Amino acid sequence: MASHIVTAFENELREINRKVAEMGGLAEKSVVDSIDALIKRDTILAQRVIAGDTRLDQLQREIEDDAITLIAKRQPLAVDLREVVSAIRICNDLERVGDLAKNTAKRVLALKGEYQAPALLRGVEHMSEIVLEQLKEVLDAFGARDAARAMAVWKRDGAVDDLYTSLFRELLTYMMEDPRQITMCTHLLFAAKNVERIGDHATNIAETVHYLVVGEQLADERPKSDASSMTTVAYPKG
Amino acid sequence: MTAMSSVSIKTTIAAKPEFKFGKNKVSANNVNVFYGDKHALKDVTVNIPEKAVMAFIGPSGCGKSTFLRCLNRMNDTIPIAKVTGKVEIDNQDIYDKALDVVQLRARVGMVFQKPNPFPKSIYENIAYGPKIHGLAASKSDLNEIVEASLKKAGLWDEVKDRLSDSGTGLSGGQQQRLCIARAIAVSPEIILMDEPCSALDPIATARIEELIDELRENFTIVIVTHSMQQAARVSQRTAFFHLGVLVEEGTTDTIFTNPNDSRTQDYITGRFG
Numbered sequence: 424m425a426s427h428i429v430t431a432f433e434n435e436l437r438e439i440n441r442k443v444a445e446m447g448g449l450a451e452k453s454v455v456d457s458i459d460a461l462i463k464r465d466t467i468l469a470q471r472v473i474a475g476d477t478r479l480d481q482l483q484r485e486i487e488d489d490a491i492t493l494i495a496k497r498q499p500l501a502v503d504l505r506e507v508v509s510a511i512r513i514c515n516d517l518e519r520v521g522d523l524a525k526n527t528a529k530r531v532l533a534l535k536g537e538y539q540a541p542a543l544l545r546g547v548e549h550m551s552e553i554v555l556e557q558l559k560e561v562l563d564a565f566g567a568r569d570a571a572r573a574m575a576v577w578k579r580d581g582a583v584d585d586l587y588t589s590l591f592r593e594l595l596t597y598m599m600e601d602p603r604q605i606t607m608c609t610h611l612l613f614a615a616k617n618v619e620r621i622g623d624h625a626t627n628i629a630e631t632v633h634y635l636v637v638g639e640q641l642a643d644e645r646p647k648s649d650a651s652s653m654t655t656v657a658y659p660k661g
Numbered sequence: 662m663t664a665m666s667s668v669s670i671k672t673t674i675a676a677k678p679e680f681k682f683g684k685n686k687v688s689a690n691n692v693n694v695f696y697g698d699k700h701a702l703k704d705v706t707v708n709i710p711e712k713a714v715m716a717f718i719g720p721s722g723c724g725k726s727t728f729l730r731c732l733n734r735m736n737d738t739i740p741i742a743k744v745t746g747k748v749e750i751d752n753q754d755i756y757d758k759a760l761d762v763v764q765l766r767a768r769v770g771m772v773f774q775k776p777n778p779f780p781k782s783i784y785e786n787i788a789y790g791p792k793i794h795g796l797a798a799s800k801s802d803l804n805e806i807v808e809a810s811l812k813k814a815g816l817w818d819e820v821k822d823r824l825s826d827s828g829t830g831l832s833g834g835q836q837q838r839l840c841i842a843r844a845i846a847v848s849p850e851i852i853l854m855d856e857p858c859s860a861l862d863p864i865a866t867a868r869i870e871e872l873i874d875e876l877r878e879n880f881t882i883v884i885v886t887h888s889m890q891q892a893a894r895v896s897q898r899t900a901f902f903h904l905g906v907l908v909e910e911g912t913t914d915t916i917f918t919n920p921n922d923s924r925t926q927d928y929i930t931g932r933f934g
Contacts, residue, residue, distance in 0.1 A: 424927075424932070425927060425932045426932065427930070427931050427932055428931050428932065428933065429931060432931065498889070498890050499930070500889055500893070500917050500918075500929045500930055501917060501918060501919065501920055501925075501926050501929055501930050502926060502930060503930045504917075504918060505918070505919075638918060638919030639919065
């Protein structure tokens with residue numbers, strides 16, 4: 424696409440996009456690190472994730488400020504307007520992703536000295552691998568302004584929900600079997616919930632990319648299959 | 662040992678209410694305009710819905726004002742101008758030889774870029790049209806028309822105590838509202854506005870825009886504007902002209918958020934080379 428007649432406008436849009444890309448990289452890294460810290464019980468890494476969240480918060484504020492100033496100054500229209508609105512939306516999603524990673528990292532600190540059961544971690548680890556892939560894919564789709572790629576991410580979110588629901592059931596079962604695992608399992612349950620929500624934010628970003636490229640809001644209902652809030656596990660008999 | 666129950670919850674969201682367009686007031690078919698050798702307007706075909714605001718946008722010299730002037734045959738006043746094609750108002754061909762142009766211009770009023778009140782009193786500015794068209798049977802009829810027109814133009818409260826003062830002594834924004842009142846006084850069906858706010862400050866502009874919003878209840882309004890934001894704010898439909906061609910026409914929402922044609926996109930986002 425041709426550039427704007429006003430060079431400063433072009434530069435301002437580019438700067439906003441650069442910051443969103445930076446946020447994307449940082450958010451991705453904090454998710455990877457938080458899960459790594461959880462699996463390896465690495466409290467130093469966990470602390471680094473917690474400290475790193477400040478930068479994400481700061482970037483989000485900057486992007487919002489820049490976007491508001493740009494709207495006030497330039498009154499962007501059509502694709503420019505969608506660029507600015509998308510930047511605001513995506514930076515909000517990424518800021519939340521950072522918060523969720525931070526929350527998982529805090530749980531690593533809480534679990535220090537708790538009962539160890541690596542088997543319990545496998546489900547969370549597997550789920551986060553899938554969600555990380557989703558997050559990476561959607562950020563690439565945003566970078567490439569590729570609506571089809573974003574929609575592929577959007578369609579896969581149902582699988583993450585299914586995984587979470589089964590993990591939920593699995594962890595409940597462990598807790599019933601051995602009460603010493605309750606603290607660990609509860610924290611893991613929240614960590615899994617964090618990961619599931621990160622997946623939801625990736626889906627939000629996919630919807631935004633679709634809007635940015637196509638120019639219309641996605642009308643379809645998203646493929647939701649998180650049934651954990653309606654899931655019960657019966658107490659083992661005998 | 663596990664039992665799972667699940668309940669499906671479904672919600673529906675009401676669609677947002679959209680502006681409903683009435684029947685077409687004006688329909689133009691393959692309109693071409695030539696100024697001597699210059700082909701200023703090329704095969705323009707468009708419908709203008711009644712009781713709504715339609716905005717024409719495009720760079721200078723794109724033909725939008727030329728097209729506007731076809732709608733009340735203002736181009737007749739330019740000797741070298743030649744118009745071909747068909748323009749119908751309420752299914753009546755306005756270029757029909759039998760049609761009275763003076764009557765047509767009473768039905769299709771016009772407001773210009775620069776306020777151009779007559780160098781007469783505020784009262785006379787409004788009363789002149791109804792008088793020559795024989796719309797008032799008595800002095801009190803005329804008084805009523807003057808008051809009603811000034812009220813509709815949102816100017817009455819500001820001028821009611823000085824109707825005999827000169828129209829040219831008003832501020833720019835007031836003069837423009839006086840011109841709108843003057844256009845309304847002859848009960849037109851359509852009001853054409855050629856950049857009505859370009860000489861006004863933001864407050865006066867806001868007043869005119871507010872007025873346009875109110876007037877569309879009763880009139881069909883066509884506005885030419887260089888301000889994208891103004892077109893986006895006041896109109897329900899927008900048409901984009903470029904190099905004498907009508908490039909794209911659609912609901913204002915679509916044109917300004919998701920236009921179809923790349924030329925429209927480039928123009929409204931400030932990318933035209």
